[in-house]
Amino acid sequence: MSEGVALVTGASGGIGAAVAETISAQGRPVAVHYRSDRDGADAVVARIEASGGEAAAFHADISDPEAIDGLVAGVEDRLGPVLVLVNNAGRRADGLAPQLDDDQWDRVIETNLNAAFRLTRRTLKPMLRARFGRIVNVASIVGPRANAGQANYAASKAGLIGMTRTIAVEVARRGVTVNAVAPGFVETGLTADLPEDAFAGEIPLRRAGTAEEIAACVGFLASDAASYVTGTTLTADGGLSA
Amino acid sequence: MPVKADPQSAEKVIVEGLAEVGADPSEITREATFEALDVDSLDLVEIAQIVEDEFGIELVGDDVQGLKTVGDVIDLVVRKAA
Numbered sequence: 001m002s003e004g005v006a007l008v009t010g011a012s013g014g015i016g017a018a019v020a021e022t023i024s025a026q027g028r029p030v031a032v033h034y035r036s037d038r039d040g041a042d043a044v045v046a047r048i049e050a051s052g053g054e055a056a057a058f059h060a061d062i063s064d065p066e067a068i069d070g071l072v073a074g075v076e077d078r079l080g081p082v083l084v085l086v087n088n089a090g091r092r093a094d095g096l097a098p099q100l101d102d103d104q105w106d107r108v109i110e111t112n113l114n115a116a117f118r119l120t121r122r123t124l125k126p127m128l129r130a131r132f133g134r135i136v137n138v139a140s141i142v143g144p145r146a147n148a149g150q151a152n153y154a155a156s157k158a159g160l161i162g163m164t165r166t167i168a169v170e171v172a173r174r175g176v177t178v179n180a181v182a183p184g185f186v187e188t189g190l191t192a193d194l195p196e197d198a199f200a201g202e203i204p205l206r207r208a209g210t211a212e213e214i215a216a217c218v219g220f221l222a223s224d225a226a227s228y229v230t231g232t233t234l235t236a237d238g239g240l241s242a
Numbered sequence: 243m244p245v246k247a248d249p250q251s252a253e254k255v256i257v258e259g260l261a262e263v264g265a266d267p268s269e270i271t272r273e274a275t276f277e278a279l280d281v282d283s284l285d286l287v288e289i290a291q292i293v294e295d296e297f298g299i300e301l302v303g304d305d306v307q308g309l310k311t312v313g314d315v316i317d318l319v320v321r322k323a324a
Contacts, residue, residue: 125291128284174284 002132002224004083007031007075009062009119012040014188015138016088018215020044023222024053028084031075032057035089054079062089062115063107072122081126084222087116087160088138092190094149105152112156117163120178124171133176134222137164138214141184141237157182161233168231177230179221183214184237204239244298247323252316255296259289260312272313279312286315293319 006023010016012034021044024030030048032055034041041057048055056078060071075082090112093104120135127133142150143157161180168178185191185199186209200206217236220226235241245251253272261267263285270279276286286309290301299322301315309315 125287128288129291171284 001027002083004081004130004132005029005031005075005079006084006086006134006222007033007058007072007082007119007123008086008088009033009115010035010089011044011086012037012057013044014190015183015186015211015214015218016086017044018211019086019088019138019218019222020055021048021051022212022215022219023084023086024048024055025051026219026223027053029054029079031055031079031082033062033071033089034059035061062119063110065114065118068115068118068122072119076126081130082123083127083130083132084134084136085119085123086136086138086218086222087119088218089115090138090140090156090190092150092153094153096149097151100152108152109156109159112153113159113163116160120163120167124167124176127176128171128174131175133171133174134226135164135167135176135178136218136221137161137178137180138218139164139180139182139233141182141235141241144182144233145241164233165231172230175227177221177226179226179229179231180233181214181217181221182233182235182237184209184235184240186211186214202240203237204242207238209236209238244296247293247297247299247319249316249320252293252297252319252323255293256289256312256315256319259292260285262292263288270312272311272316274312275310276312277310289315297323299323 006028008020011020011032020030020032032041032044045055045057060067093108137160139160140157143154164180217234257270265279
């Protein structure tokens, strides 16, 4: 397998935790980033180590532009160069547009889009020199599709998909691929307050997805096997947007 | 540790960087254009990374737009080091 470490943001639970474990199972050391849930991140590291993998937890508030370099430098010092980046960290602050305040708008865009860009910019440098890299952005079907009450979230995720395509064509000739995964309704902490019953009837598979099902998609795009896939968005939504 | 860039050290690092990304060393002069050297925009990103590692100078944003010749980059590095 290729060299390098995977950095997974927002990996203390949900999709990020499943992604960290999936990539670790491919034989790659994993940096488990978290913002607030240290116990969750430590548990992910412990599970990876128990299965014979290498991982460490790293704290950072990535919505702070100043924190980005410190996070990546910390991973480089402890585990090695980051040649796989999974921009998974995301947040919601829902409300109908007339009632979304600037703070709700900004904090969703900062974490979901701006932090993903800054981490991409920072980690592309070693990837370009290594002539290898994998960037996977966890987007959403909200963005391409409408979901009332999520104008900020939709803007951030649609932005992520546009950024994915554009950077993919910029760096392809150096062996660096950039892709996105667009989950539909997935049972995680981020969706715990949403009633599954309200969605399940519309989903052709008649159920929500699991974090592991999304992680399988991310894991493929992050793997050496996905070497001819770039600039695309893999939708994993149980057929909702089919 | 990054060292301070002067015209001689900047030229040395950039010329070596250009050779590393595949430019023909015999064609590298101050007046040579990147187009003539077959150095593309991603090659320049790599040279910027080499300059950053060597001198601690970031070549980003509007400053790097419109760079056409080897001399343009050397001058930019020296200017930013001042």
